Amino acid sequence: MKIKSLWLENNQIKKTTKLNKNLTLDVLIIGGGMTGLNTALELRKSNLNIAIVEQNKVGNGVSSRTTGKINYLQETIYQDLENNYSYDIAKKYLDSQKLAIKKIKSNVYKYKIKCDLDRTKSYVFTSEKKEVKKIQSERNILKSMGVKVNEHYKIDGKFNCKYAISVNDTYVFNCVKYMNQLKEILIANKIKIYENTRVKKMKKVADGYICFTENYKIKAKKVVIACHYPFFLKPYFMPLKVSTEKSYIIAAKVKDYKKINYITSTIPCKSVRYYKDKNNYLIYASNSHNICNDLNNKKNVNKVLKEAKKLNLKVCNLWTNDDLMTVDKLPYIGPIEKNNNSLLIGTGYNTWGMTNSILAGIILSDLIQEKENKYLELFNPLRVNICSDVDKYLNNIGSNSKSFIENKIVKNKLWYNDSVFFENKNDKNIATYIDESGKRHTVLSTCPHMKCTLIFNEVEHTWDCPCHASRFDLDGKCIKGPSTYDISYKEDE
Numbered sequence: 001m002k003i004k005s006l007w008l009e010n011n012q013i014k015k016t017t018k019l020n021k022n023l024t025l026d027v028l029i030i031g032g033g034m035t036g037l038n039t040a041l042e043l044r045k046s047n048l049n050i051a052i053v054e055q056n057k058v059g060n061g062v063s064s065r066t067t068g069k070i071n072y073l074q075e076t077i078y079q080d081l082e083n084n085y086s087y088d089i090a091k092k093y094l095d096s097q098k099l100a101i102k103k104i105k106s107n108v109y110k111y112k113i114k115c116d117l118d119r120t121k122s123y124v125f126t127s128e129k130k131e132v133k134k135i136q137s138e139r140n141i142l143k144s145m146g147v148k149v150n151e152h153y154k155i156d157g158k159f160n161c162k163y164a165i166s167v168n169d170t171y172v173f174n175c176v177k178y179m180n181q182l183k184e185i186l187i188a189n190k191i192k193i194y195e196n197t198r199v200k201k202m203k204k205v206a207d208g209y210i211c212f213t214e215n216y217k218i219k220a221k222k223v224v225i226a227c228h229y230p231f232f233l234k235p236y237f238m239p240l241k242v243s244t245e246k247s248y249i250i251a252a253k254v255k256d257y258k259k260i261n262y263i264t265s266t267i268p269c270k271s272v273r274y275y276k277d278k279n280n281y282l283i284y285a286s287n288s289h290n291i292c293n294d295l296n297n298k299k300n301v302n303k304v305l306k307e308a309k310k311l312n313l314k315v316c317n318l319w320t321n322d323d324l325m326t327v328d329k330l331p332y333i334g335p336i337e338k339n340n341n342s343l344l345i346g347t348g349y350n351t352w353g354m355t356n357s358i359l360a361g362i363i364l365s366d367l368i369q370e371k372e373n374k375y376l377e378l379f380n381p382l383r384v385n386i387c388s389d390v391d392k393y394l395n396n397i398g399s400n401s402k403s404f405i406e407n408k409i410v411k412n413k414l415w416y417n418d419s420v421f422f423e424n425k426n427d428k429n430i431a432t433y434i435d436e437s438g439k440r441h442t443v444l445s446t447c448p449h450m451k452c453t454l455i456f457n458e459v460e461h462t463w464d465c466p467c468h469a470s471r472f473d474l475d476g477k478c479i480k481g482p483s484t485y486d487i488s489y490k491e492d493e
């Protein structure tokens with residue numbers, strides 16, 4: 001079994017260079033995932049001077065570890081939005097998701113993108129009697145919005161199903177293939193892409209921002225924060241506004257390819273789709289949880305592997321992924337400061353980032369070009385819903401603080417046997433992992449972002465932040481934000 005996303009297998013794409021000079025731009029896009037690439041694609045005809053900077057490789061972030069569903073049937077989101085806001089807001093969200101699906105289809109056909117896009121039937125199902133009513137309500141709302149919804153009492157034979165609904169006009173694809181080809185299209189359209197270039201901080205100036213990478217400065221009139229979790233605290237203070245949900249995903253070779261995908265209506269959720277290249281695969285995501293609440297990676301992975309065994313699946317790939325969950329279930333797309341259209345964001349997709357990143361591309365490009373967009377208000381990152389949000393903000397602070405304090409004190413020593421240990425040396429908190437060959441990997445054990453104590457992820461062999469999901473490789477290189485600093489440690493420090 002490989003510990004690697006199936007989408008990143010045989011992923012050969014030409015690297016682009018690291019930034020090697022100062023730049024002056026109209027638009028800087030920070031982050032080369034679905035959000036950054038789709039925004040650049042929408043801007044390609046704008047005559048603006050645009051560049052993307054990516055701290056690792058384009059298309060290797062959260063977007064490379066999804067289940068790749070392009071779907072508007074998203075658990076029971078429409079009744080959640082109706083409860084949080086109104087029927088009209090729920091309907092507007094549905095329209096936005098359908099627009100995004102239309103857009104992705106048109107990109108695929110227009111640019112002849114080979115990304116295994118396939119029309120499949122999508123289900124939301126439950127095996128619990130008490131959930132049936134909720135899914136029935138979702139069916140009623142969708143029907144009233146003009147969607148053709150089918151009812152079922154059985155799905156695919158793999159799961160016990162009390163009740164399910166399905167829609168027909170949804171898709172799956174290989175997101176990494178899609179992003180790789182977007183990268184080539186953008187380069188052909190003279191949009192510059194710099195890889196291995198991390199933005200570490202930003203400064204507001206009269207006509208935009210100066211962004212600082214390790215060695216160079218980029219001055220831009222507009223900056224798009226497309227890096228999933230913003231690397232700065234102020235403005236916006238993201239830890240208050242989102243929680244991070246993590247899931248464990250496996251791929252298994254199966255005999256048949258089926259044109260269906262399904263997801264449960266509850267958390268922890270189970271999500272399934274099929275994929276076909278030289279082989280047929282079933283992809284199964286399970287055991288989703290807030291990262292602050294369940295830190296033992298090995299235990300969580302074992303749980304999913306046990307489920308796979310029960311389903312008779314022979315696992316060939318295993319990986320994890322996390323996404324940002326907003327307090328009201330709507331993404332954050334737009335300006336993050338009042339009266340400032342120079343600093344824009346697209347994030348908080350609540351695990352539905354394929355459609356919502358396409359939408360972010362459309363909305364942010366309209367904003368940059370000062371065009372009207374009817375979805376601007378819906379996704380406004382500065383919205384506050386006093387009725388529903390305040391307790392969730394407090395919840396976010398609560399679970400972050402709990403994870404912060406607990407992990408500082410306990411350091412979860414009991415999980416690790418003798419291969420991982422934490423110590424204080426010369427006033428520095430450090431942690432060491434001794435690998436199978438006996439080699440010692442020592443790092444600083446405090447996350448540079450907000451000073452949480454890191455945990456060792458024994459399955460993927462990374463150091464992970466249990467509060468805001470930054471990740472570092474064995475020797476301390478930051479591989480995922482919000483941290484912008486490494487945690488490397490040298491013995492003589």
Ligand SMILES: Cc1cc2nc3c(=O)[nH]c(=O)nc-3n(C[C@H](O)[C@H](O)[C@H](O)COP(=O)(O)OP(=O)(O)OC[C@H]3O[C@@H](n4cnc5c(N)ncnc54)[C@H](O)[C@@H]3O)c2cc1C
Pocket residue numbers: 030031032033034035036053054055056057058059060061062063064065066067068069070071197198199200226227228231245246247248249285320321322323346347349350351352353354355356357479480481484
């Ligand atoms: C288990 C799971 C399954 C999912 N399945 C689906 C699905 O089936 N369908 C769906 O619609 N959505 C799905 N999602 C959600 C989706 O994967 C995400 O919402 C989406 O990929 C986020 O895209 P992004 O561009 O914001 O982030 P990313 O793809 O992570 O892109 C951000 C990029 O910014 C870079 N970066 C970060 N900081 C910096 C910096 N300081 N300087 C330079 N670069 C930086 C990163 O390296 C990264 O490449 C799933 C999520 C999970 C957790």
